Amino acid sequence: MSTLDDILNRPMRPPESEHLARAPFPEGTWSGIPLKTMYRPDDAASISYEQDLGDPGSFPYARGIHADMYRKHLWTHREICGFGHAGDTNKRMRYLLDEGNTGLNVIFDQVHMMGLDADHARAPGVVGMMGVNVSTLSDFHELFDGIDLAKVNVSLINPTASGFCTYALYIALAEERGLDIARLKGSNQNDTLHCRYFGYAPGSPYSVALKCAADNIEFATRYMPRWYVATFNSHGWRETGIDAAQEIAFCFARAKLYINTALQRGGLAIDDFGPRIGFYAGVHMDMFEEVAKLRAARRIWARIMRDEFGAKDPRSMQYRFGVHTVANTLTPQQPLINIARVAIQAMTAVLAGCQSLQACPYDEPNSLPTEESHRIALRTQQIVANESGVTKVADPLGGSWYLENLTNEIEKRILYWMDQVAAQGGMVEAMRSKWIEDQMHQGAMMEQHRIETGEQIIVGMNAFQSTDDKEELSIPIHRMPKGSAEECVARLEAHKRKRDAALVEKKLKDVEDSARAGQNSIRAAVESAKAGATHGEIMKAVRRAFGYPADIMEAADLGLVD
Amino acid sequence: MPIRILIAKTGLDGHDRGIKLIATALRSAGMEVIYLGMHQTLARIVRTARDEDVQVVGLSCHASEHVAATAELRRLLDEADLQSIYLVVGGVFPAHDLQEIHAAGADLIFRVGEPMESVAKRLSELVATGNRVEEQ
Numbered sequence: 133m134s135t136l137d138d139i140l141n142r143p144m145r146p147p148e149s150e151h152l153a154r155a156p157f158p159e160g161t162w163s164g165i166p167l168k169t170m171y172r173p174d175d176a177a178s179i180s181y182e183q184d185l186g187d188p189g190s191f192p193y194a195r196g197i198h199a200d201m202y203r204k205h206l207w208t209h210r211e212i213c214g215f216g217h218a219g220d221t222n223k224r225m226r227y228l229l230d231e232g233n234t235g236l237n238v239i240f241d242q243v244h245m246m247g248l249d250a251d252h253a254r255a256p257g258v259v260g261m262m263g264v265n266v267s268t269l270s271d272f273h274e275l276f277d278g279i280d281l282a283k284v285n286v287s288l289i290n291p292t293a294s295g296f297c298t299y300a301l302y303i304a305l306a307e308e309r310g311l312d313i314a315r316l317k318g319s320n321q322n323d324t325l326h327c328r329y330f331g332y333a334p335g336s337p338y339s340v341a342l343k344c345a346a347d348n349i350e351f352a353t354r355y356m357p358r359w360y361v362a363t364f365n366s367h368g369w370r371e372t373g374i375d376a377a378q379e380i381a382f383c384f385a386r387a388k389l390y391i392n393t394a395l396q397r398g399g400l401a402i403d404d405f406g407p408r409i410g411f412y413a414g415v416h417m418d419m420f421e422e423v424a425k426l427r428a429a430r431r432i433w434a435r436i437m438r439d440e441f442g443a444k445d446p447r448s449m450q451y452r453f454g455v456h457t458v459a460n461t462l463t464p465q466q467p468l469i470n471i472a473r474v475a476i477q478a479m480t481a482v483l484a485g486c487q488s489l490q491a492c493p494y495d496e497p498n499s500l501p502t503e504e505s506h507r508i509a510l511r512t513q514q515i516v517a518n519e520s521g522v523t524k525v526a527d528p529l530g531g532s533w534y535l536e537n538l539t540n541e542i543e544k545r546i547l548y549w550m551d552q553v554a555a556q557g558g559m560v561e562a563m564r565s566k567w568i569e570d571q572m573h574q575g576a577m578m579e580q581h582r583i584e585t586g587e588q589i590i591v592g593m594n595a596f597q598s599t600d601d602k603e604e605l606s607i608p609i610h611r612m613p614k615g616s617a618e619e620c621v622a623r624l625e626a627h628k629r630k631r632d633a634a635l636v637e638k639k640l641k642d643v644e645d646s647a648r649a650g651q652n653s654i655r656a657a658v659e660s661a662k663a664g665a666t667h668g669e670i671m672k673a674v675r676r677a678f679g680y681p682a683d684i685m686e687a688a689d690l691g692l693v694d
Numbered sequence: 695m696p697i698r699i700l701i702a703k704t705g706l707d708g709h710d711r712g713i714k715l716i717a718t719a720l721r722s723a724g725m726e727v728i729y730l731g732m733h734q735t736l737a738r739i740v741r742t743a744r745d746e747d748v749q750v751v752g753l754s755c756h757a758s759e760h761v762a763a764t765a766e767l768r769r770l771l772d773e774a775d776l777q778s779i780y781l782v783v784g785g786v787f788p789a790h791d792l793q794e795i796h797a798a799g800a801d802l803i804f805r806v807g808e809p810m811e812s813v814a815k816r817l818s819e820l821v822a823t824g825n826r827v828e829e830q
Contacts, residue, residue, distance in 0.1 A: 144810070327708075577718065
C-alpha cells in the first residue's frame with residue numbers, strides 16, 4: 133500500500149524494472165523493448181502458424197477477426213465530438229456526418245461524467261468545456277436532433293459509473309422516438325473504473341461502478357442484441373504514461389473483472405454477450421510496436437475467452453477494437469506537424485486491423501477541435517482508406533520476422549503485467565493500493581526523462597524547434613460558443629419547473645429500491661428519465677442505495693468515497 | 695530556506711499527469727511541495743496557502759479554465775491579504791491566451807515541453823528576485 137506522497141517522492145528517474153529488460157529508445161521500442169538491428173527467419177521460428185497466428189478470421193485471430201478484413205467493410209470513421217450544450221454538439225456532429233464520418237462518437241463533459249447536473253455547485257466554469265453537457269432527456273433529444281438512430285452507429289463516451297445513466301438516457305430517447313431498441317447499433321464504453329484516474333473517482337466508487345457495469349452488460353444482452361455491452365477503454369490509461377504492454381494488460385484485467393461481476397449474478401452465459409464485447413485502444417507513435425501490441429492482444433483475448441471463460445462461440449473470442457490515437461504524442465508547438473503524426477498513427481491502426489478509428493485533430497494539444505481541424509482528421513482517415521492501398525490485404529505486415537518476434541515479446545509482457553495485477557489481489561486492490569497509480573507515474577517519469585535527456589526526440593519540442601515563436605499563433609482556436617454554459621443551466625431550471633415533481637420522486641425511488649435490492653436498475657433509470665428526472669438525480673439515487681450522501685463531491689472532500 | 699509551493703487543480707478536471715510530475719520534480723529540486731491535487735475549490739487553495747505559509751501557489755489547468763480561474767484565484771489571494779504570494783500557472787492551453795493569463799495575474803506560465811529543470815530554475819528566480827509579471 134502506497135500513499136500518494138510515497139509515489140510523488142520517488143526519485144525523478146524511476147528505477148529500472150526488475151523483471152523486464154528496458155532499452156533506451158535508439159535501441160528499443162517506444163516502450164523500451166530491446167531490438168536487434170535486423171531479424172531473420174530463426175527469430176520467428178518458434179511460431180506455430182496454426183496455433184499462434186491462424187488465418188485472418190480464424191482462432192486465435194492474431195491476424196485479424198475477419199477473413200476478408202476491409203474488402204467488405206471499412207472501419208467506422210468515428211471522430212469524437214462534444215462541447216457546449218446539446219445544440220452546439222448536434223451541429224458539429226451533423227457537420228462531421230456530412231463530411232463523411234460513418235459513425236458518431238459523442239463525448240460528455242466533466243459535469244455529466246461525474247454524475248452531476250449543470251446546476252451543481254462545482255459545475256460553474258466546466259459546463260460543456262471538455263465534452264457536451266447533458267442533464268436531461270430533453271437535452272438528449274436536442275443532441276440527436278435530425279440524426280436517424282436506426283441508421284447511425286453511435287458510441288457514447290462516458291467510462292465512469294454514470295455511463296450507466298448516459299446509456300439509460302439514450303434508450304429513453306430511442307423509445308420516445310418510437311424506435312425498437314433491439315435494432316439500435318452502437319456502444320457505450322461501460323468501463324466504469326476507467327476514469328477514476330482522470331478525476332472521476334468521486335462519481336465512481338468501486339461498489340457503484342461495478343453495479344453499473346454489470347447492469348449495463350445484463351440489460352444490453354437481454355434487450356439490445358445489436359448493441360455492444362462494452363467497449364473497454366485501454367486508450368485513456370495509456371495517456372498517463374504506462375507502456376504498450378501495460379495498456380492491454382490493465383485493460384484486460386478490468387474487462388475480466390466486469391465480466392465476472394456480470395456472470396456472478398447468474399442468468400447470463402459468456403456466449404450470450406461475449407460477441408458484443410469491444411475494446412477501445414490507443415495507438416502511439418511506434419508503428420511496429422503498436423501493430424504487434426494489437427495482434428498480441430487479439431491472441432491473448434481469444435485464449436482468455438476460450439480457456440478462462442469457457443466460451444464456445446468463436447465470435448466471443450474475437451478482440452474487436454476501436455482506436456483513439458494517443459493525444460499526448462502531439463505537440464502544441466508547430467501544431468500543423470501533428471497532421472503528419474496522426475497520419476502515421478491512423479495508418480498504424482489500420483495495419484493493425486481496427487474496427488473503428490478516432491484520429492486526433494492536429495490542434496488537440498491546443499484546444500478542442502475547430503471544424504477545419506476536425507475535417508482534416510477525418511480526411512486523413514479517408515486518405516488511408518481510399519488512397520494508400522493498405523486496405524486490400526488482411527494483416528499485411530504478418531509474417532515479417534521482426535513483427536512476429538515483437539508480437540511474441542509484447543504478448544509475454546502483457547501476460548507478465550496481468551500476473552502482476554493478480555499478485556496485487558486483482559484490479560480493485562491494485563487500484564486501491566495505488567499500485568496502478570504508481571505504475572502510471574513511473575511511466576510518466578520515464579517518458580519525461582527520455583524527452584528531457586534527448587534520448588527521445590520529439591520534433592518541434594526538444595529538437596527542430598521553430599525559429600518563429602509566433603508559429604503556434606497561426607492556427608485558429610476553437611472557442612466555446614458564448615453563453616453556452618448559461619444556456620445549459622437555464623434549460624435545466626426550466627425543465628425542473630415543468631415536470632411532475634411527485635412522479636419524478638416516485639420513479640427515482642424505483643431506481644434506488646432496485647439498486648438496494650441488488651436488481652438491475654436500467655429500466656427504472658429509463659423510466660425516471662422519461663418522467664423528467666435528471667442525470668444527476670438518477671445517479672444520486674443509485675449512489676444513495678450504496679450509502680453515499682447526496683453530494684458526492686462533498687463526500688469526496690471528506691474522504692468518504694471508496 | 696527551501697521554497698514552499700502549493701500546487702493544485704480546481705474545478706472537476708482530473709488531468710493530473712503533469713501536476714504529479716511537477717510535484718516530483720520540484721521535490722527532487724529541494725522545494726517543499728504541498729500537493730493538494732485535483733478538485734480543489736479556489737477558496738480552499740487560498741486557505742491552505744495561508745495555513746501552510748507558502749511563497750508560491752501553482753495552478754494546473756487543462757480544461758479551458760486557465761484565464762478565469764487565474765483571475766479569480768489572484769483576486770481571492772489579494773482579498774485574503776496574501777498579495778505577497780506568487781501565482782504561477784501551468785498546463786495545456788493555447789499560446790494565444792498567454793497574455794491574458796499574465797494579465798489575469800499569473801507571475802509565471804509553464805507549458806508542455808519545458809524541461810523540469812527550467813521550471814525549478816524559473817521558480818527559484820521568481821522568489822529570489824521578486825520580479826513579478828507586472829514588473830516584467
